Amino acid sequence: MATQSNIVTTATPEEDAQQRVAIDRSLRIPVLFFFISGLAWLFVSLALGLAASVKLHSPDILASLPFMTYGRLQPAHLNAFMYGWVFQVGLGTALWIMGRLCRISLPRIAILIVAGILWNVGVTVGVTGILLGHGTSMLFLDFPKGVWVLMFVAYCIIAGYLVMMFKARRDGHVFISQWYILAACFWFPWIYLTSNLLIHHFPSAAVINAAIGSWYSGTLLMLWVVPIGLGVTYYLIPKVVGRPIHSYQLALASFWSLALLGGWVGVQHYMGGPLPAWMPAVSGAAMIFMIVPMVFIGINHYRTMKGSIDLVNYSPTLRFVFFGAIAFAVYILLGAAFSLFRFGKIFQFSHGELGAQMTALYGFFTMVMFGAIYFIMPRLMGCEWRSGKWIRFHFWFSAYGTSAMLLCLLMGGLFQGQQAMAYEAEHVLSWEVAQGFLVGRSIAWVFIILSNLMFFFHILLMICRLGRRSGQATYIHPEKAAKEMNPAQAQA
Amino acid sequence: MSASDPNDSTHSDYDEKVSVVSEHAAAAAREKPDPKVGNEPVSLWGFLVAGIAVFVGAGYLGATNGGYSNDGFTFVEDYTVKEAPSSGPKEVLPPFAKWVKEGKNHYSAICAACHQTSGIGQAGLYPPLANSEYVYEGSERLAMTILNGMQGPITVAGKSYNSVMTPWKDALSDKKMAQLMTYIRTSWGNDKLLKEGDNGIVTEEMVKKARATHDIPGLKVSDLEGFNKNLEGPKIDPETMEPMAAE
Numbered sequence: 001m002a003t004q005s006n007i008v009t010t011a012t013p014e015e016d017a018q019q020r021v022a023i024d025r026s027l028r029i030p031v032l033f034f035f036i037s038g039l040a041w042l043f044v045s046l047a048l049g050l051a052a053s054v055k056l057h058s059p060d061i062l063a064s065l066p067f068m069t070y071g072r073l074q075p076a077h078l079n080a081f082m083y084g085w086v087f088q089v090g091l092g093t094a095l096w097i098m099g100r101l102c103r104i105s106l107p108r109i110a111i112l113i114v115a116g117i118l119w120n121v122g123v124t125v126g127v128t129g130i131l132l133g134h135g136t137s138m139l140f141l142d143f144p145k146g147v148w149v150l151m152f153v154a155y156c157i158i159a160g161y162l163v164m165m166f167k168a169r170r171d172g173h174v175f176i177s178q179w180y181i182l183a184a185c186f187w188f189p190w191i192y193l194t195s196n197l198l199i200h201h202f203p204s205a206a207v208i209n210a211a212i213g214s215w216y217s218g219t220l221l222m223l224w225v226v227p228i229g230l231g232v233t234y235y236l237i238p239k240v241v242g243r244p245i246h247s248y249q250l251a252l253a254s255f256w257s258l259a260l261l262g263g264w265v266g267v268q269h270y271m272g273g274p275l276p277a278w279m280p281a282v283s284g285a286a287m288i289f290m291i292v293p294m295v296f297i298g299i300n301h302y303r304t305m306k307g308s309i310d311l312v313n314y315s316p317t318l319r320f321v322f323f324g325a326i327a328f329a330v331y332i333l334l335g336a337a338f339s340l341f342r343f344g345k346i347f348q349f350s351h352g353e354l355g356a357q358m359t360a361l362y363g364f365f366t367m368v369m370f371g372a373i374y375f376i377m378p379r380l381m382g383c384e385w386r387s388g389k390w391i392r393f394h395f396w397f398s399a400y401g402t403s404a405m406l407l408c409l410l411m412g413g414l415f416q417g418q419q420a421m422a423y424e425a426e427h428v429l430s431w432e433v434a435q436g437f438l439v440g441r442s443i444a445w446v447f448i449i450l451s452n453l454m455f456f457f458h459i460l461l462m463i464c465r466l467g468r469r470s471g472q473a474t475y476i477h478p479e480k481a482a483k484e485m486n487p488a489q490a491q492a
Numbered sequence: 493m494s495a496s497d498p499n500d501s502t503h504s505d506y507d508e509k510v511s512v513v514s515e516h517a518a519a520a521a522r523e524k525p526d527p528k529v530g531n532e533p534v535s536l537w538g539f540l541v542a543g544i545a546v547f548v549g550a551g552y553l554g555a556t557n558g559g560y561s562n563d564g565f566t567f568v569e570d571y572t573v574k575e576a577p578s579s580g581p582k583e584v585l586p587p588f589a590k591w592v593k594e595g596k597n598h599y600s601a602i603c604a605a606c607h608q609t610s611g612i613g614q615a616g617l618y619p620p621l622a623n624s625e626y627v628y629e630g631s632e633r634l635a636m637t638i639l640n641g642m643q644g645p646i647t648v649a650g651k652s653y654n655s656v657m658t659p660w661k662d663a664l665s666d667k668k669m670a671q672l673m674t675y676i677r678t679s680w681g682n683d684k685l686l687k688e689g690d691n692g693i694v695t696e697e698m699v700k701k702a703r704a705t706h707d708i709p710g711l712k713v714s715d716l717e718g719f720n721k722n723l724e725g726p727k728i729d730p731e732t733m734e735p736m737a738a739e
Binding site for chain 1: 534
């Protein structure tokens with residue numbers, strides 16, 4: 001990545017602001033497209049997730065409908081969440097941040113929108129296919145054979161836009177967020193193409209297919225979800241607190257250690273399984289080494305926020321991003337713990353693994369993206385969020401929902417895993433012991449859905465330009481902000 | 493608090509005189525400049541924590557990689573639970589109990605589906621093995637039945653049964669079948685009904701002989717007539733599972 005340069009923009013603050021407005025305007029349609037279609041998929045995915053969660057403890061509900069079985073609902077939910085919501089909101093935010101950091105407007109968007117529509121067609125066909133029983137039962141590769149080509153082409157076009165924006169950048173300075181977004185542009189096609197070709201078109205032994213599947217679901221998180229989430233975090237934290245990122249060296253070290261280690265993770269899922277021992281061992285070690293970038297990133301974020309930590313009480317963006325940054329650390333630590341044989345043999349194939357995944361996908365990524373949406377939408381729509389109270393509602397229900405979900409799945413996984421290891425015991429017992437926690441998980445889903453219904457309503461008003469007409473940002477606690485915030489911070 | 497106070501978020505709406513352009517640009521105009529990167533020194537404790545993580549990870553990799561061989565499948569020896577975990581020191585079964593326990597495993601896997609775990613069979617279809625004269629009277633008839641299966645009606649303990657039993661000679665080795673027969677003949681009260689001097693034990697050699705002499709496809713109950721005796725072989729001491737010394 002480019003060396004750190006200290007190019008000082010010669011433009012006046014007014015010219016700077018005008019430039020930003022022009023960039024925002026040119027990106028409005030594509031970013032809104034990805035946000036809106038992403039949110040629609042979030043809605044679908046949350047409904048599917050709740051249904052799957054309920055089916056796990058009350059399987060008799062609507063048992064006569066084949067598509068209402070857990071075996072179809074859960075993969076449909078996870079894939080709709082991943083490819084419908086996570087990818088689209090991530091790409092929309094990445095486009096906006098790339099535009100801002102490269103200081104270029106996007107003059108031609110038609111092909112980008114076509115690619116976005118293609119992507120949505122792919123997700124629709126895929127999710128419907130899973131519900132009709134044509135899923136492949138490989139985590140995050142569940143879409144019926146062949147859909148991946150459509151998704152791959154659409155992704156390459158969208159990523160191509162990001163790369164072209166980077167190549168045409170006006171600012172010589174390359175910021176950390178650009179490293180991560182650019183890297184994710186190239187990493188995803190690599191893992192997606194490799195996995196799909198090797199699993200669907202050039203299959204070898206079935207055991208190797210399972211290993212490739214676990215490698216894909218591990219690297220998908222580590223080489224797409226994590227870099228995009230971190231790229232956005234690296235942009236928003238210094239932007240809101242108005243201070244530079246603490247240390248360039250730490251950022252560099254954490255980026256390259258992620259790049260070096262991220263491609264190795266995943267196969268530890270099958271530790272003790274019928275694979276050569278070094279495969280899960282290398283994956284598990286990579287996951288433990290991942291603590292290194294996590295610590296460096298944590299120090300960097302914390303030191304950047306230090307002194308402005310109060311802003312978490314006012315700025316919706318910072319509040320959500322702060323939560324996401326903590327969830328990131330929790331996810332990495334859980335992943336490292338599950339890689340150790342001592343914990344792994346209990347949590348392997350248990351609810352606990354899903355808990356760690358949901359912490360990455362919701363606790364970390366989705367919360368950071370909510371923060372980004374709270375930052376971006378007023379700039380795209382020219383109006384402010386309606387109510388700090390609604391944002392508080394959204395935050396707390398999401399925060400409690402995702403935390404409760406993690407706790408329930410971890411505890412349930414602990415009981416389930418230990419029972420599953422009991423000698424000569426019936427397998428169904430391992431599900432029955434976790435039943436109470438599965439009910440808890442459904443309740444956590446209800447929290448998350450309530451939180452997002454509030455958010456859907458709020459963002460619908462924003463999309464219709466029915467936000468507040470004001471030059472003043474909406475704070476989480478407007479009255480307290482008016483009294484306590486110092487004017488220099490008020491721009492957040 | 494005046495209307496021009498930047499912190500006055502309660503007084504929010506614009507007056508009509510404010511231009512639409514500046515209003516729409518308000519969010520972009522008020523924000524801070526795009527972020528840059530500082531050059532602060534890296535804190536030492538960060539390296540310390542990272543060092544510990546690397547140390548643990550490398551130790552893990554060293555302990556579990558299985559020599560990077562493509563033949564070693566399970567990297568930790570005790571991964572699969574082979575026996576029920578017990579709190580005390582491991583109990584070593586005496587030879588006879590071990591022989592019978594193996595037999596019980598084969599029984600659960602093969603026979604229990606029809607003859608039931610407790611050997612009571614099923615009325616009208618599958619004859620019982622508990623308290624059955626075909627079991628306790630002599631081992632030869634039992635061996636013939638297991639090897640060749642049985643077709644047609646049979647009367648056991650005064651009740652009649654009629655079904656088809658599949659032959660098991662290909663599925664069972666001599667040793668497995670000997671263990672299985674010993675288990676059947678010493679369980680569910682059969683051991684009390686054995687003839688004087690018969691301890692119920694069947695050996696591999698006995699099964700081997702039975703296999704060689706009785707190959708009767710489609711065996712019926714009439715074929716068993718005249719074989720109401722024990723298989724030939726040296727008597728076995730249940731204490732040692734070795735042949736008894738000649739008296």
